[in-house]
Amino acid sequence: MSHLYEQLANELKQSIESGLYKAGDKLPGVRELSVARELSIITVLTAYRRLEDLGYIEARARSGHFVSERPLLRKLQLVQTSTESTKPCNLSNQDMILAMAKAVTDIDCVKLGSAVPAPSFYPLSIVQREIQKAAKHLERLGGYEKSVGSNELILQITRRMVSQGHDISADDVVITNGGQEALALALRAVTQPGDLVAVESPTFYGILQVLNMLGLRVIEIPTDPELGISLESLKMAAEDWDLKACVLIPNFNNPQGFLMSDQRKLEVIRLLSSKGITIIEDDTYGDLGYSHRRPSTLLSLSPSSDIIYCNTFSKTLSPDLRIGWVVSGKHKSKIEFLKFSCNIATSAIIQLAVANVLESGKYDRHLRKVRNQHELSVERMINRLSQILPQDCRITIPKGGFVVWVQLPENVDSMRLATVALKKGISIAPGPLFTPSRKYRNFIRLSCAIHWDARIEYALRMLSELIEAHDLNVA
Ligand SMILES: Cc1ncc(COP(=O)(O)O)c(C=O)c1O
Structure with a gap:
């Protein structure tokens, strides 16, 4: 059974997703909702805080809670048409994967690149x-x-x-x-x-x-x-x-x-x-x-x-x-x-x-708990990225697991982005690692199973700044 605040947060989330509350709309006041739903003020506040964490709403001082202005990034669509015929290729360049893995294990960085959950997920x-x-x-x-x-x-x-x-x-x-x-x-x-x-x-x-x-x-x-x-x-x-x-x-x-x-x-x-x-x-x-x-x-x-x-x-x-x-x-x-x-x-x-x-x-007991943790962490990442990435980015909406695959603007080179980000203490997995044929140049994979703190906020902001910076763009 989920907690009362989770039930309320889910209900409000559905109201936002269904369009009942639109970007910029004010949600009911905390006291008002607590009386109407016969819930404690703490329960309503905790539900609102959960929605804030997930990026659905924002609190404005002395004004109340409002639905966030920026819509979610659009869902990623199939990049290559399926009727295109494909040809075999030889594999090379696989040493770049080892090089990246080594760089990540060698330094204390914000690890968004490897598909390894933070210790609290184990x-x-x-x-x-x-x-x-x-x-x-x-x-x-x-x-x-x-x-x-x-x-x-x-x-x-x-x-x-x-x-x-x-x-x-x-x-x-x-x-x-x-x-x-x-x-x-x-x-x-x-x-x-x-x-x-x-x-x-x-x-x-x-x-x-x-x-x-x-x-x-x-x-x-x-x-x-x-x-x-x-x-x-x-x-x-x-x-x-x-x-x-x-x-x-x-x-x-x-x-x-x-x-x-x-x-x-x-x-x-x-x-x-x-x-x-x-x-x-x-x-x-x-x-x-x-x-x-x-x-x-x-x-x-x-x-x-x-x-x-x-x-x-x-x-x-x-x-x-x-x-x-x-x-x-x-x-x-x-x-x-x-x-x-x-x-x-x-x-x-x-x-x-x-x-x-x-x-x-x-x-099994652990799985029951951790699946929910992963779902929340992915949702939080998608919402946060929607707030800070350019609106022409696209993102996958996973049904399980803990990674998202993000399409960046056409002119961003994710290999260069990964190299510069690592120097700033952030690891990401650039798209070309996931193909033998140098596709997905402007894609990255991010792990969402992270301990969300100020370092993550810094890392995501830094990534969005780097994505918008000119020196990362393909010539
Ligand atoms: C799809 C998939 N298969 C296999 C593995 C490798 O698993 P292991 O770390 O147990 O070798 C991974 C690890 O990231 C994975 O994502």
Whole structure:
């Protein structure tokens, strides 16, 4: 149950969004509303403060509360038309990603660039306690864990996935060192160097790095910021090229935040399966939707299709645990072999700790809380950006996760923006990281899961000043 002030804030928000109150309109006075709704003054004030934080309203001294003057930035639309035919490209320049990652970890900066929530979005003390308990198992510390993973964690993951509607058994699961290793194992299992793999455009840059490392070629498929991958373009690519695999992030995509409908998911599965193309499904953000229903996965919709499912606890428990997993159907033994030959196994102690967090029910309790936190933080970021960015910017409205993808004015070079911003102590992720073909020059991805304080306000203002500054513009 939400608090009374949250209910009131939501109601007022809906009234603003539906146009009942327009920009510049005065909201009812605090005392008036408190009497009319039989709520305490504190409740009404807290609701108004929440709406102020989110950027919907502003308080004017001795005058009351007014709906903010600036409308929200417009929603981002598909940039590339889906009937444009796409061509394969070789991957290069992936070292710029490592350079950026290093620069960000090296300095104390406002981290809007990496998709890593601030510590307050993780249940860190619960994780810490479970690691301390697990570390008492000296017999586990003194040996290697099985390559596929510990029985305890595999059992917990299998139970979760079965309860989400997956038709799997414990034998299908391989534990990995995070989601990145899951993706790498999946791609290695089904490709040879030189093979062609389709990805969403834009896509998570970690996928491009793995493709680069494995000597694979890539074909980018235009992807709608609300609907997901373009079915027309995917069909054309599957007909024109010999694709070995297609990597998709259908649930709360990184960087665009969309959730594909079940109908589109089924169409994608049908299309790729009919051509014998392996689907690699990255469900990293699947647990972080804002609505209560967990979205279906491609794997749950079509258990007998050639789908390798990858996931990680890096966005929900802690990125430092390095715990992810793969469910890989007929590729399981290949993946198990690759896992063993790359790094033998994943730490037993950490697996045990994660298994205990899952079993205790604390993971689900945490998810219930953190999904709401993410929704609020994204909403707050969108509202704040709407107030300070030029009105020709466009933004995605995610349905889950915690990143937004922003289109800046045509003449802004986001690589230069990122370099200058970093010198001022602010990290952002520039658009070209999310493509192998130097697209998205005027796009950035921002993480919203931040501790909102004066530093963030400063960082956003500084970014908007830099965006308007001439020396960042493309010549
Ligand atoms: C879509 C997606 N997949 C995979 C990963 C990698 O996860 P991990 O940190 O567990 O390796 C990330 C991390 O940002 C991600 O956003």
